[in-house]
Amino acid sequence: MSPFKLALVTGATLLLAAPAVAQTVGQASGLRQDVPVRIQTSFNFFVPGPNGESEEAKKSRDNARRAIYEMAAHECDLLREVLAKECRLESVSNNIGRQYAPQQQDGYNVNGTMSFQIMLK
Numbered sequence: 862m863s864p865f866k867l868a869l870v871t872g873a874t875l876l877l878a879a880p881a882v883a884q885t886v887g888q889a890s891g892l893r894q895d896v897p898v899r900i901q902t903s904f905n906f907f908v909p910g911p912n913g914e915s916e917e918a919k920k921s922r923d924n925a926r927r928a929i930y931e932m933a934a935h936e937c938d939l940l941r942e943v944l945a946k947e948c949r950l951e952s953v954s955n956n957i958g959r960q961y962a963p964q965q966q967d968g969y970n971v972n973g974t975m976s977f978q979i980m981l982k
Contacts, residue, residue, distance in 0.1 A: 898944075899951070900977040902936055904929070909968040912959045922957055925971045929955050933975050945979035952976045 908928070910921030930953070937948040955973030960966070 895980075897978045897980055900940060900979055902975045902977075903973070904932060904975070905970070905972040907960070907968055907970055909966050912961050912967050912969075922969060925957050925969055926955070929953060929971065929973065936975060937977060940977060940979055944981060946982045947980040949978045950975070951978050 906928075908921060908925045910924075911918045933950055933953050937945075937950060940948045953973065953975050955971060958970045960968050960970050
């Protein structure tokens with residue numbers, strides 16, 4: 862095939878393919894907003910306080926769990942401000958472990974994850 866014919870065929874192919882590609886991209890971007898998106902957030906923090914089974918230690922663990930739930934509520938609010946028109950908390954997992962060592966502050970290491978399902982704005 863001559864270089865002229867090759868250029869002609871290539872140009873015609875590009876002209877015919879461009880509208881199909883543009884339509885596919887337009888459809889894909891239009892669908893993105895109607896498809897739920899999952900968001901996962903991990904956390905890790907330290908809560909100082911007494912260990913053991915005393916009333917103060919139980920309050921310290923309760924405060925740690927309360928902080929986790931408040932973080933989850935705030936995260937959904939933040940997602941609505943920035944990305945989401947709808948936000949639903951799907952799951953929260955956490956692990957609260959004692960920290961007690963001779964040269965470290967007594968308290969609890971708290972870590973876990975939160976999962977959300979959002980609809981994009």
